[in-house]
Amino acid sequence: MNKATSKSEPTLKRAPGGPLLGVKVLDISTVVAAPFAAGLLADYGADVIKVEMPGAGDHIRHMPPHKEGISLWSKVTNRNKKGVTLDLRTAEGKEIFEHLLASQDVLVENFRPDTLERWGLGKDRLFEINPHLIILRITGFGQTGPYRDRPGFARIFESMSGFAYLCGRPDGPPMFSGYPISDALAGVFGALSVSAALVHRNATPGRPGQEIDLSATEAMFRAMDFLAVEYDQLGVVRERTGNLNAYSSPSDVYSTRDGKWIGLAVSAPPVFARFAKALNRPDLLVDPRFNTNVARLENRGEIEAIVRQWFIERTEVEIASILTEHDVSFSRVNSIEDVFNDAHFKAREAIVAVEDSDFGSVHMQNVVPRFSATPGCVWRSGPGQGEHNDEILTQQVGLTPDKIAELKMKNVI
Numbered sequence: 001m002n003k004a005t006s007k008s009e010p011t012l013k014r015a016p017g018g019p020l021l022g023v024k025v026l027d028i029s030t031v032v033a034a035p036f037a038a039g040l041l042a043d044y045g046a047d048v049i050k051v052e053m054p055g056a057g058d059h060i061r062h063m064p065p066h067k068e069g070i071s072l073w074s075k076v077t078n079r080n081k082k083g084v085t086l087d088l089r090t091a092e093g094k095e096i097f098e099h100l101l102a103s104q105d106v107l108v109e110n111f112r113p114d115t116l117e118r119w120g121l122g123k124d125r126l127f128e129i130n131p132h133l134i135i136l137r138i139t140g141f142g143q144t145g146p147y148r149d150r151p152g153f154a155r156i157f158e159s160m161s162g163f164a165y166l167c168g169r170p171d172g173p174p175m176f177s178g179y180p181i182s183d184a185l186a187g188v189f190g191a192l193s194v195s196a197a198l199v200h201r202n203a204t205p206g207r208p209g210q211e212i213d214l215s216a217t218e219a220m221f222r223a224m225d226f227l228a229v230e231y232d233q234l235g236v237v238r239e240r241t242g243n244l245n246a247y248s249s250p251s252d253v254y255s256t257r258d259g260k261w262i263g264l265a266v267s268a269p270p271v272f273a274r275f276a277k278a279l280n281r282p283d284l285l286v287d288p289r290f291n292t293n294v295a296r297l298e299n300r301g302e303i304e305a306i307v308r309q310w311f312i313e314r315t316e317v318e319i320a321s322i323l324t325e326h327d328v329s330f331s332r333v334n335s336i337e338d339v340f341n342d343a344h345f346k347a348r349e350a351i352v353a354v355e356d357s358d359f360g361s362v363h364m365q366n367v368v369p370r371f372s373a374t375p376g377c378v379w380r381s382g383p384g385q386g387e388h389n390d391e392i393l394t395q396q397v398g399l400t401p402d403k404i405a406e407l408k409m410k411n412v413i
Contacts, residue, residue, distance in 0.1 A: 018045025037190025078382030154180030
């Protein structure tokens, strides 16, 4: 695969930076949603220690893709973190954890409710150790409610929230996307909520900590925005529409003469007016079947047939030239190879080369968004399992090399 990158690609050697520089985070979570949240905090400069169980480690290491048996997913989700191994279920592991926790600002965890409590690390004990602590608890369904103890993964959250019900063709089953979108979304809510809690804590006398109860299902449901009020006020149960936009027309994924796919969006009236001119069809603007968005939705089959025919008669290059000239919203449906070679992504340095201890360097997404005064950066890929044990345990816990070796023999680390 051609992994083309920008000529202005920054050097691999970078130092941590961002608006959260100086914030200390202990990440004891696994798989995607909560580690993603901690990873965003790390993108913004937070000093994040990733804690994994000795032996198996974070489950994400066992999920594809792999190269030479090494997890590539972990290299992105756990980027900018330092990695240690620690068994919190043992007395010595718990003691080390409590020592680390005392100096942290944030704890990120995603165990099922009451798991930490069974290990003697419930909320009261955590706040006793560190009264200023922000505790982010990401679970499938929250710390309360009849489903609190159920196991949950992204497809469950997407099913329960109503999201999957909307995805797919009208005559087919509900469908899932090719990526666990609800995990990423819960991670975004997690990083946002931690940042908000830090602002409150640092502006409040005594700097009191707090617990954040984040349900991944509720995060997905919140992203549905108007779906609840639509049902409440209109009694409408929105159904699947396939690739058709449920709110405007024309808007689909169209095939070109040379076999490419183009996504189109003409939601606003001025954009449709420009699109009609691009099609050389000014009659569409006065035809009562098509002259408003409501009318086009009512006559969707007819307008979509017109647009589909226009696309299939032209190549991608011809379409791009015409639609760009008329300022119409469109994009080729990119594969990841297309993204790597896209001029805009290159100019924005949206993909960066990152220093990696296994492969020398790897490419991954840059930090989003861009801060003008306190820019974040990707300064290293995700660590190997326990890669920073010696550094963290000597410098922050005060253990001797002999003690570290003893703990390794006991599988505490």
